[in-house]
Amino acid sequence: MGLLTTQGSPMAWEQSKAYCDHVRKHGIKQFLAIYERLKDRTKDVLLWGDEVEYVLVKFDDKDKHVVLSLRAKELLDELMKEEHEHPDTVRMLWRPEYARYMLEATPGFPYGGTLRDFVRVEPNMRLRRKTVEALLGEGESIMSLTSYPRLGAGRFLAADPATGRVPEPYGPAARSLFVPDECINQHPRFPTLTQNIRTRRGSRVAINMPVFRDRDTRRPFVETFANDDGEARAHALPDHIYMDCMCFGMGCCCLQMTFQACNIREARYMYDQLATVAPIVLALSAAAPVFRGLLADVDCRWNVISGSVDDRTEEERGLAPLDKSRYQINKSRYDSIDSYLSTDRNNYAARYNDLDLVFDADVKRELQENGIDQLLAQHVAHLFIRDPLVIFDKRLDLDDAHESDHFENIQSTNWQTVRFKPPPPDSDIGWRVEFRSTEVQLTDFENAAFVVFIALLTRVILSFNLNLYVPISKVDENMQTAHRRDAVRQELFYFRSELSDDPSSLPAACSANVRACASASRCDGPAGARGAGCAEELASQYEPMSVDTIINGKSGVFPGLAPLMHAYLDTMNVDVETRCQFNRYLQLIQDRAAGKLLTTAAWMRQFVQQHPKYQNDSVVSEEINYDLMKACDAIGKGERHEPTLLGSNRVEK
Numbered sequence: 001m002g003l004l005t006t007q008g009s010p011m012a013w014e015q016s017k018a019y020c021d022h023v024r025k026h027g028i029k030q031f032l033a034i035y036e037r038l039k040d041r042t043k044d045v046l047l048w049g050d051e052v053e054y055v056l057v058k059f060d061d062k063d064k065h066v067v068l069s070l071r072a073k074e075l076l077d078e079l080m081k082e083e084h085e086h087p088d089t090v091r092m093l094w095r096p097e098y099a100r101y102m103l104e105a106t107p108g109f110p111y112g113g114t115l116r117d118f119v120r121v122e123p124n125m126r127l128r129r130k131t132v133e134a135l136l137g138e139g140e141s142i143m144s145l146t147s148y149p150r151l152g153a154g155r156f157l158a159a160d161p162a163t164g165r166v167p168e169p170y171g172p173a174a175r176s177l178f179v180p181d182e183c184i185n186q187h188p189r190f191p192t193l194t195q196n197i198r199t200r201r202g203s204r205v206a207i208n209m210p211v212f213r214d215r216d217t218r219r220p221f222v223e224t225f226a227n228d229d230g231e232a233r234a235h236a237l238p239d240h241i242y243m244d245c246m247c248f249g250m251g252c253c254c255l256q257m258t259f260q261a262c263n264i265r266e267a268r269y270m271y272d273q274l275a276t277v278a279p280i281v282l283a284l285s286a287a288a289p290v291f292r293g294l295l296a297d298v299d300c301r302w303n304v305i306s307g308s309v310d311d312r313t314e315e316e317r318g319l320a321p322l323d324k325s326r327y328q329i330n331k332s333r334y335d336s337i338d339s340y341l342s343t344d345r346n347n348y349a350a351r352y353n354d355l356d357l358v359f360d361a362d363v364k365r366e367l368q369e370n371g372i373d374q375l376l377a378q379h380v381a382h383l384f385i386r387d388p389l390v391i392f393d394k395r396l397d398l399d400d401a402h403e404s405d406h407f408e409n410i411q412s413t414n415w416q417t418v419r420f421k422p423p424p425p426d427s428d429i430g431w432r433v434e435f436r437s438t439e440v441q442l443t444d445f446e447n448a449a450f451v452v453f454i455a456l457l458t459r460v461i462l463s464f465n466l467n468l469y470v471p472i473s474k475v476d477e478n479m480q481t482a483h484r485r486d487a488v489r490q491e492l493f494y495f496r497s498e499l500s501d502d503p504s505s506l507p508a509a510c511s512a513n514v515r516a517c518a519s520a521s522r523c524d525g526p527a528g529a530r531g532a533g534c535a536e537e538l539a540s541q542y543e544p545m546s547v548d549t550i551i552n553g554k555s556g557v558f559p560g561l562a563p564l565m566h567a568y569l570d571t572m573n574v575d576v577e578t579r580c581q582f583n584r585y586l587q588l589i590q591d592r593a594a595g596k597l598l599t600t601a602a603w604m605r606q607f608v609q610q611h612p613k614y615q616n617d618s619v620v621s622e623e624i625n626y627d628l629m630k631a632c633d634a635i636g637k638g639e640r641h642e643p644t645l646l647g648s649n650r651v652e653k
Helices: 013-038 072-079 081-085 121-133 189-201 231-235 264-284 302-308 348-352 361-369 374-383 405-411 444-463 472-483 534-539 547-552 561-570 576-593 600-609 622-637
Strands: 048-060 065-068 092-096 102-107 140-143 207-210 240-243 255-260 418-421 432-435 492-496 542-546
Touching: 013 189, 013 361, 013 405, 048 121, 048 444, 048 622, 065 622, 072 081, 072 092, 072 102, 072 121, 081 092, 092 121, 102 121, 121 140, 121 444, 140 622, 207 302, 240 302, 255 444, 264 418, 264 432, 264 444, 264 472, 264 492, 264 547, 264 576, 302 472, 348 374, 361 374, 444 561, 444 576, 472 492, 492 547, 542 547, 547 561, 547 576, 561 576, 600 622
Parallel strands: none
Antiparallel strands: 048 065, 048 102, 048 140, 048 255, 092 102, 207 240, 255 432, 418 432, 492 542
């Protein structure tokens, strides 16, 4: 997660804000140095990998209680030994995350471009899980769990191994009413990041997720908070679950994938196309229906994280006239993307950039004067409206030609659904795209299925030259739609109905269901200066679709992404065993999309509501949470089979 330097000390906000312009200025110089050196680099091969995040829990089976374990650092010291002792043959890499109960793992080396590489994902994930399990103490378990249901509610933490005491809330970094600072990773970056977000904002963060209104849920649902200094009373909304610190968001787990492109042009094209798919995958992977011990009327984590790092001032949020702030900014720095990047395909990206993008005009001008095209220049200039949140005092004066810390300081704290990643200086790594919206699943099989699905989709997009553009504003709407309860079965998403400029480029089995895209357009030019009829033209190229139609297709209407993947595999020389594994993964995604299988969120919600101790009041008690976590743990280990989640697929123990 971001930059983890050991050089110097992180500055508190009052000290670091004097250096924000310095970081921005040199961050742009660092980006320009990378661009100038590597803009023409090409012929990089496909390299890709996944990143899985886990939580550590500890069960007390006698008292039927479960808590989060703060032993991640202790385990990491052991887990990282293989990397240090055998760097050329390491099988997995382990990294710290925001919370002391979290671990992050990736494969030891990137996967390659052969189809056999795709089926190496699940065995490597199983190896990671087994490796941690061998180090756990009595009652401890590791779980790939998106959001711990009772974080911030009652007894949810084990004793701190450093003190032997259970920590109390309201520490100096977060000042949370619910979550102790001891939950935060002890590397200086993390508590400083937490405190600087709060200080810059001028108050604690305020996260409000709608509560699920069951038969006996209080109406209105209004909470009172012990030790409230007035902020909770002012910021907590009726009929919502109120949360007040970064840990509620950055303490969630996710599943991410990164893909190296052939060159910068391909990376920009892939970035755009994957951005349109991100909300669909968020709905398919939904796995977070409970926050602070209460059933929510949403199924996903994304908006919780977005609120947890929202450092915007009142002026930037539009709650006060601009005075000390430079911009009014319509989103948190953790959100969906705001503009497309590709200059390919008859200027499609510019046509569909329909948001009034806020950017630093001076940064954009400097970039364009140094040869950066308008779309990429405004993308970077938009990132750079943000302040750097953590600056280390010994990392101010850097060699801009060979270092990128200042650029990454801002780039890496713009947490968006997809991320365009320039190569690190002086490395053999190419231009990359990171896909970030997927919620982590309970089993390695499900996580591997989502990773393979997205990895295979990138091959289909590039091989069939797909066009998935819809207006950016519709991508934003889709992200909010994806949060809704059971969105994968109940909601419609804006998706492009015209998948190709040339239907003949698609497999014969699919091309009959595809309308051609118009090449001439009335929508060229900036968003505010487009030809008459532009809105009607764009609207004719996309329509509301169910996730079932988007993934599985509809005869005579839309080909579906999964049939395109099968058609792609039909063109490849795939051995029977590998193809069968692909089919298992794709079938899981297809059955989820069709509503034949439940999302993790829907299954968890059903588990809670059918629990004999549930009072139909939206409350997930300690006992219900214990039983839910025991069930999730058993599913993840392959000790419990849930056909409603996995179909006939059984998890290897």
